[in-house]
Each structure stands twice: as structure tokens, then as C-alpha cells.
Amino acid sequence: MKSIDEANQDALARMLAGEPHLVDVVPAAQAIPALTDRMILHAGPPIGWERMCGPLRGAVQGIAVFEGWAADLGDAAAKAAAGAFAFAPNHHFGAVGPMTGMTTKSQPLLVVENKTHGNRAYCAINEGLGKVMRFGGNDAEVLDRLRWIARVLGPALGRALRAVGGVALKPLIARGLTMGDEMHQRNVACSSLLLRQLAPALARTAQNADELAACLDFIGRNDQFFLNVAMAMGKALTDPACDIAGSTVVTAMSRNGTDFGIRVAGTGERWFTAPVEMPVGLYFPGFSEKDANPDMGDSAIVETVGLGGFAMAAAPAVVGYVGAGRPSQAAAFTRDMGEIVVGHNPAWTIPAMDFAGVPTGIDIRLVVETGVAPTINTGIAHREPGVGQVGAGVVKAPLKCFEEALVAFAETMGTA
Amino acid sequence: MKSIDEANQDALARMLAGEPHLVDVVPAAQAIPALTDRMILHAGPPIGWERMCGPLRGAVQGIAVFEGWAADLGDAAAKAAAGAFAFAPNHHFGAVGPMTGMTTKSQPLLVVENKTHGNRAYCAINEGLGKVMRFGGNDAEVLDRLRWIARVLGPALGRALRAVGGVALKPLIARGLTMGDEMHQRNVACSSLLLRQLAPALARTAQNADELAACLDFIGRNDQFFLNVAMAMGKALTDPACDIAGSTVVTAMSRNGTDFGIRVAGTGERWFTAPVEMPVGLYFPGFSEKDANPDMGDSAIVETVGLGGFAMAAAPAVVGYVGAGRPSQAAAFTRDMGEIVVGHNPAWTIPAMDFAGVPTGIDIRLVVETGVAPTINTGIAHREPGVGQVGAGVVKAPLKCFEEALVAFAETMGTA
Numbered sequence: 018m019k020s021i022d023e024a025n026q027d028a029l030a031r032m033l034a035g036e037p038h039l040v041d042v043v044p045a046a047q048a049i050p051a052l053t054d055r056m057i058l059h060a061g062p063p064i065g066w067e068r069m070c071g072p073l074r075g076a077v078q079g080i081a082v083f084e085g086w087a088a089d090l091g092d093a094a095a096k097a098a099a100g101a102f103a104f105a106p107n108h109h110f111g112a113v114g115p116m117t118g119m120t121t122k123s124q125p126l127l128v129v130e131n132k133t134h135g136n137r138a139y140c141a142i143n144e145g146l147g148k149v150m151r152f153g154g155n156d157a158e159v160l161d162r163l164r165w166i167a168r169v170l171g172p173a174l175g176r177a178l179r180a181v182g183g184v185a186l187k188p189l190i191a192r193g194l195t196m197g198d199e200m201h202q203r204n205v206a207c208s209s210l211l212l213r214q215l216a217p218a219l220a221r222t223a224q225n226a227d228e229l230a231a232c233l234d235f236i237g238r239n240d241q242f243f244l245n246v247a248m249a250m251g252k253a254l255t256d257p258a259c260d261i262a263g264s265t266v267v268t269a270m271s272r273n274g275t276d277f278g279i280r281v282a283g284t285g286e287r288w289f290t291a292p293v294e295m296p297v298g299l300y301f302p303g304f305s306e307k308d309a310n311p312d313m314g315d316s317a318i319v320e321t322v323g324l325g326g327f328a329m330a331a332a333p334a335v336v337g338y339v340g341a342g343r344p345s346q347a348a349a350f351t352r353d354m355g356e357i358v359v360g361h362n363p364a365w366t367i368p369a370m371d372f373a374g375v376p377t378g379i380d381i382r383l384v385v386e387t388g389v390a391p392t393i394n395t396g397i398a399h400r401e402p403g404v405g406q407v408g409a410g411v412v413k414a415p416l417k418c419f420e421e422a423l424v425a426f427a428e429t430m431g432t433a
Numbered sequence: 434m435k436s437i438d439e440a441n442q443d444a445l446a447r448m449l450a451g452e453p454h455l456v457d458v459v460p461a462a463q464a465i466p467a468l469t470d471r472m473i474l475h476a477g478p479p480i481g482w483e484r485m486c487g488p489l490r491g492a493v494q495g496i497a498v499f500e501g502w503a504a505d506l507g508d509a510a511a512k513a514a515a516g517a518f519a520f521a522p523n524h525h526f527g528a529v530g531p532m533t534g535m536t537t538k539s540q541p542l543l544v545v546e547n548k549t550h551g552n553r554a555y556c557a558i559n560e561g562l563g564k565v566m567r568f569g570g571n572d573a574e575v576l577d578r579l580r581w582i583a584r585v586l587g588p589a590l591g592r593a594l595r596a597v598g599g600v601a602l603k604p605l606i607a608r609g610l611t612m613g614d615e616m617h618q619r620n621v622a623c624s625s626l627l628l629r630q631l632a633p634a635l636a637r638t639a640q641n642a643d644e645l646a647a648c649l650d651f652i653g654r655n656d657q658f659f660l661n662v663a664m665a666m667g668k669a670l671t672d673p674a675c676d677i678a679g680s681t682v683v684t685a686m687s688r689n690g691t692d693f694g695i696r697v698a699g700t701g702e703r704w705f706t707a708p709v710e711m712p713v714g715l716y717f718p719g720f721s722e723k724d725a726n727p728d729m730g731d732s733a734i735v736e737t738v739g740l741g742g743f744a745m746a747a748a749p750a751v752v753g754y755v756g757a758g759r760p761s762q763a764a765a766f767t768r769d770m771g772e773i774v775v776g777h778n779p780a781w782t783i784p785a786m787d788f789a790g791v792p793t794g795i796d797i798r799l800v801v802e803t804g805v806a807p808t809i810n811t812g813i814a815h816r817e818p819g820v821g822q823v824g825a826g827v828v829k830a831p832l833k834c835f836e837e838a839l840v841a842f843a844e845t846m847g848t849a
Contacts, residue, residue, distance in 0.1 A: 195750040196613045196622050197784070206612050209625035213653035216632050220646040223636075230636040237629035333784035334611040344784045368613070368749035368760045369785060 298410015714826015
């Protein structure tokens with residue numbers, strides 16, 4: 018029988034061997050046939066309406082109106098409370114979503130294919146900054162934007178991606194790491210690089226000049242456009258390692274605004290949860306910690322593959338943005354995360370650390386042993402539905418998840 | 434009478450107060466009416482055909498054929514030797530050019546306007562990598578590309594820039610410094626940011642979809658596209674300081690492949706020259722130092738305004754590219770350059786140095802006193818005409834220029 022270390026090397030090798038390509042944008046119902054009427058996928062581990070936080074409820078109400086399953090937001094809340102909607106985590110359907118992470122049948126989804134392993138993963142298209150559904154926004158402006166994304170932007174991106182035969186993401190991320198991105202709170206480089214790579218195909222496949230200009234404008238004004246691509250990529254890279262007997266490597270970290278959950282290779286699809294923590298960070302003018310919702314979103318999948326807080330050294334400017342100290346000390350975060358991982362990624366390196374690879378493959382044993390919790394760079398949502406983002410910060414994954422996972426893992430090994 | 438320090442603060446203040454905007458692309462003959470038939474502007478201080486290096490001669494031959502002033506390259510060389518062309522530095526006409534720096538009447542020029550001082554500066558459009566005229570390339574492929582730039586790309590960029598009312602360059606550079614660019618050997622961030630800012634206008638003003646796609650593709654494949662914009666910006670920022678009595682601040686550094694030349698605020702348009710040095714760096718596979726031409730180009734104007742080698746700390750990845758040591762030590766270059774400048778630029782800051790401003794305003798007194806020569810990041814051309822780029826490296830400005838400038842400056846002060 019393989020040792021735990023051998024199983025962990027196997028898990029790491031599967032993650033590192035992945036060749037993720039952004040290949041298409043398709044309607045969610047086509048990507049995930051299980052997505053039928055009144056089914057709503059959300060970020061984080063499983064949760065029902067009654068335990069959902071404010072912004073998640075706000076997003077559920079908004080998406081129900083968007084899909085035509087409710088007449089208005091009040092009607093949507095009443096229907097949700099009456100059990101009219103089926104809720105499930107994105108992670109249960111090969112998908113991920115930032116913050117509230119709404120995925121329903123009519124939304125277009127980014128499709129990332131892992132060419133090495135043949136699996137696909139999905140994420141909705143980033144809506145931009147300001148009042149958006151991922152932060153709980155749900156007014157007419159938010160819904161109109163989702164409709165435009167579904168009608169114009171999604172199909173345009175799909176045409177362009179098919180025309181170029183997809184975009185290889187591993188080299189794109191490698192480049193972004195030399196340009197100050199950590200692919201969680203800072204995606205300006207990869208967003209720009211992706212746009213410049215797709216722009217000629219967008220032009221060649223456009224249906225008219227106005228829509229083309231609107232698409233180029235929308236993508237070009239959104240520094241976080243690439244976040245959702247990076248997330249689908251993270252999911253595509255981790256899924257091939259999601260069921261490896263004897264491995265203590267983390268395959269998912271995710272939050273729904275109430276619970277933080279992790280999954281581990283050796284325990285398969287089981288979630289280990291704990292109350293989610295409050296991010297520590299900086300607030301936009303007019304907001305403070307009392308406005309903040311606890312941490313939320315499937316986006317910690319990027320930390321699960323060595324990016325975000327794990328790649329802080331690549332992104333000194335983000336240290337200031339998330340209020341985590343002096344930018345010149347960014348490498349300290351990456352070095353700390355090196356204490357709790359199985360290895361480093363030779364394909365994703367950090368110039369300022371003399372091209373050391375990003376720390377990859379979180380080992381729950383090392384987390385429990387050292388007490389060093391994974392560092393996650395995150396946005397902060399207002400705790401009330403409909404308000405939106407109020408800041409950005411750093412949050413620690415709760416140690417309790419890792420402790421419980423380690424106990425359950427030991428049981429699978431017959432050594433509890 | 435003002436002290437030298439006061440005059441230098443005045444020079445620095447004029448440089449820092451500049452608000453450069455990329456406002457247009459126009460034919461060179463329109464930008465610089467003095468550019469008539471058989472007049473060829475080149476990089477560096479003045480030089481005649483007889484003392485020109487191989488790549489500069491190669492470029493002269495090529496541009497003469499491009500302009501229709503010679504039947505072929507041999508004919509162009511014969512005409513050049515016979516005195517058929519008038520040569521002058523770009524710097525004498527408000528222009529700059531990278532490497533060989535050819536500027537002639539039919540080329541389209543980028544126009545950067547300094548909104549604070551009202552002056553304009555010009556640079557040709559970057560041709561991309563590989564075999565290009567700025568590295569002495571002059572075959573049919575090179576000339577065909579120049580024709581396409583003049584016929585399609587230049588006019589397209591001009592239309593887009595006029596449609597958006599120009600692009601402010603100060604904030605763009607500020608952003609590029611947080612994304613690993615130093616704006617000399619690394620411009621991938623600013624090239625991408627400029628493209629994404631102009632893409633919607635390019636789409637709205639395009640004459641047809643194929644030409645639009647070709648323009649987006651050409652810009653998108655060229656990581657150094659922004660270099661020429663940064664150079665015109667540098668010239669637009671330094672020109673308002675080019676004649677300040679009593680100031681020892683450098684207003685231009687430039688090389689023609691034979692001589693290195695500088696200009697100083699207190700001595701106006703006079704050049705102080707010395708034999709140009711050989712870059713120390715890394716060579717592309719198959720090439721070595723024996724293939725290299727000595728240093729060349731007006732591009733050191735970016736170091737003159739605090740970028741390039743002066744901003745090395747912003748671009749650890751470039752340290753490897755130019756073979757200048759360990760990327761983690763990039764800040765040492767910026768700190769060294771801090772020893773020879775009048776001040777720092779609060780608008781252009783470096784995250785990894787906790788947002789310290791780039792060192793700006795080279796003081797010839799400090800260069801002579803410390804023996805610390807300005808560090809310039811540069812491309813390396815093959816010494817034969819027509820070959821192209823063979824590497825990249827770092828070159829030191831020759832101290833002799835600064836020593837002679839200081840003697841001449843002292844004469845202007847009556848203290849020789």
C-alpha cells in the first residue's frame with residue numbers, strides 16, 4: 018500500500034500535470050444538464066435558505082427574478098422560504114462561483130478543459146466591479162447586466178474561443194505572476210493579456226461593430242475579469258485529485274458566508290466545515306467592519322492550486338489593497354504557505370523570489386501540526402442583501418476544518 | 434541669481450509637472466514639416482555616413498528604399514556615400530527613435546503632447562520583434578511591414594486616439610510599474626493596458642473587420658509595442674527642461690552605435706559625446722558578444738525620466754532577461770540610481786520598495802562625484818546590417834560625457 022507521502026505526491030503530480038485551456042462559453046443548462054428550472058447552485062458547502070447570510074439571500078432573490086422564477090425580489094424570498102428552489106453547491110456539479118456564486122440554467126458559463134485529464138470545469142462570467150450579484154446586488158441594473166452578458170457577451174466570447182481553438186491558461190498564469198497578479202484580488206495583468214489574445218478573434222467573429230466595441234469595452238474596464246477564468250481553471254486542476262485514497266491533500270476550500278468547507282483527496286466528496294471567519298482588511302470609504310459579511314465564495318480554489326494568498330510574493334501591490342502590511346514584505350506570506358504544502362509548482366514561478374515556484378498542495382497534516390492556516394485574499398461583501406462590495410482583505414481558513422478532516426482521514430486509514 | 438540646486442529643482446519640477454498624453458498618429462511630414470525628401474533622422478548625437486555602424490547603415494539603406502529614394506540597398510549605400518541624403522538626430526526635431534531610430538517623411542509618428550507645457554514629441558510605431566529596421570533589418574519583409582504600418586496601422590491608431598481624445602500616459606506608466614514593466618526592455622503590461630484601452634475605439638472607427646483584426650493582432654503580439662510610446666513621452670517630459678540656465682540636470686541620453694551623447698539643461702542643445710560602450714547581457718541562442726554592435730538608440734530617454742534601468746526594482750523579471758544578476762536583487766539598481774538624481778517621482782512608484790518613487794533628474798555633478806554611471810537597459814543589435822536583435826543587456830553611460838559636460842557647464846557659470 019502507498020504511504021501517505023506517496024499518495025500526496027500523486028495528488029500533487031495530478032494537479033501539476035494539468036493543462037487547463039479556456040475552450041468555450043456555453044449556456045449553463047448545456048454545460049450542466051442537471052441544471053433545470055428552480056435549481057440554484059451557490060458558493061461554498063451545502064446550505065439551506067434558513068442559514069444563508071444576507072448577500073447570499075440577496076443573490077438568490079435576484080437570480081430567481083432573472084430566471085423568471087419569481088415576479089419580484091419579495092416574491093423570490095417568499096418562494097425560497099417556502100422551499101420552491103433547490104439549492105446545491107457549485108462544487109457538486111464541476112462548477113465554481115465567486116462570492117455568492119450563483120449558477121442557474123440561463124447564465125453563460127466559461128468552460129475550462131483540462132487537456133491532460135479530460136475533465137471540464139465551469140464558472141459564470143465576471144460581472145465587473147460595483148453593484149454586482151456576486152456581492153449580493155440584485156436591482157434592475159444588476160439583472161440588466163446579467164441579461165446583456167447572456168445575450169451578447171457570452172455568445173461573443175464563445176465564438177472567439179472556438180475560433181482560436183481555446184486559450185492555454187498555464188502559460189497565461191505564468192506570465193501574470195511576472196506582472197503583479199496573484200489571480201485572486203489582482204487579475205489586471207491576466208485580464209489584459211486574455212483580452213489582447215482574444216481581441217482579434219472577437220473582431221473576426223463579431224456580428225456587428227457596436228456589440229464588438231461594447232464587449233471590448235466591458236472586458237477592458239474590468240480588472241477582475243480573469244478571476245472567474247482562474248477559478249474554473251482551479252477547479253479543473255483539482256478535480257483529477259479529488260479522490261485519491263490515502264492522500265491528505267486539500268482539493269477544495271470554499272465558503273458560503275456562513276460556513277467554511279474543505280474537501281480532501283483521501284476523503285473524497287465529504288465536506289469538513291466550520292463557521293467562516295471575518296476577513297481582516299481595508300474598507301472602502303464610508304464602510305467599516307460592522308458592515309461586513311463573513312467570508313464568502315468558491316474563489317479560494319485559487320489558493321488551493323497555489324495562487325491568491327499563496328502567491329502574494331508575486332503581487333506586492335495587492336498587500337496594500339488587502340491591508341496586509343508592507344508590500345516589501347509580500348514574500349513572507351508565500352514563505353509561510355510553503356510550510357503547509359506538499360511541493361512547489363515549477364511552471365508558476367515568482368521573479369522576486371528568484372523564480373521559486375508557488376507553494377502547492379495543502380497538506381492537512383501540516384496545517385494541523387504547524388497551526389498555520391491557509392491565507393486567502395478575498396473581497397468583503399456588505400452583510401445586507403443588495404449593497405455590494407465594501408472592502409478587501411485577508412482571511413484565514415478555520416483550523417477546525419482541517420482538524421476534523423484529519424480525524425476523518427485517519428478513520429479511512431483504520432488508524433483513528 | 435538662482436543656485437545650481439534651485440535650478441535643478443526647477444528642472445525636476447518641470448519634468449514632474451508634465452502631463453503627457455498620446456493624442457494622435459500622423460505622417461512624419463505633417464508632424465515635422467522640415468522632413469523633406471532625402472532627409473533621414475537617426476538615433477543618437479550627430480553622425481555622418483562614414484562613421485555610422487553596420488546596423489545604422491543597414492537601416493539607412495532600407496529606409497531609403499522604403500521612401501523610394503533608392504532603387505535597391507546597394508544603390509542606397511552608394512547614394513549615402515555620395516552625400517545624397519541629409520542626416521540629423523531625431524532629438525533636433527522633437528523626435529526619438531529606438532535603436533537605429535529611422536524617421537523619414539512617409540512614416541506615421543506617434544504624437545505625445547505634454548498638456549502642462551504644450552509641447553509635442555514624436556516617435557515611429559514599434560515594428561515588433563524579430564527582423565526589424567530598428568535593429569538594422571532592411572529586407573523585403575521589413576519594408577513590407579513598414580508599408581503596412583504606414584497604410585493601415587498608423588491611420589487606424591490615429592482614428593482611435595482622436596475618437597477617445599487621447600490617452601493619459603502618466604497613470605498608465607504608474608500602473609505598468611505595479612505590473613513588472615520598467616518601460617525599456619519590458620513593456621508587456623503597458624502594451625496590454627494601452628491595447629485594452631484603445632480596442633473599443635479601434636473597433637468603432639475601423640474601416641473593415643479584417644484590417645481591425647490585423648491591427649489588434651499586430652499590437653497584441655508585440656510586447657514592446659509601448660516602448661515607442663514611452664520614448665515619445667520621455668522626450669515630451671524632458672524638452673520643457675532642456676534650457677534652464679544654471680541646471681546640471683541631464684535632459685537627454687542617446688546613442689548612435691558609435692557615440693554616446695548627453696545634453697544638460699544648463700548647456701542647452703549642445704551634445705557631450707564619448708565612444709559608446711558595449712552592453713553586458715545575454716545573447717539569443719547562436720549569438721555571442723563578438724556579434725554585438727555597441728549600444729544604440731534614443732531609448733535611453735526613458736532612463737532620463739526615471740524609468741528603464743532606474744526603475745529596475747519594479748521589474749524583477751527583466752533582471753534575468755538582461756542578464757544583470759538575481760531578480761531578487763532588482764532593487765539594488767534602483768537604489769544605486771538614487772545616488773545620482775535630484776529627486777524621486779511621487780507619481781511613479783514601485784510596490785516592492787513600499788511605493789518609493791522612481792529616481793528622477795540625473796545630476797551630472799553627482800555622476801562625476803560618485804563615479805556611478807546611469808544604468809541603461811537595452812537591446813543588442815548584430816554588428817552587421819540586416820541581421821537584427823541578438824540579445825539584451827545593461828550598458829553604462831560613459832563617464833566622459835558627464836565630465837566634459839561638467840567642464841562646459843562650469844564655463845557657462847563663469848567658474849571654469
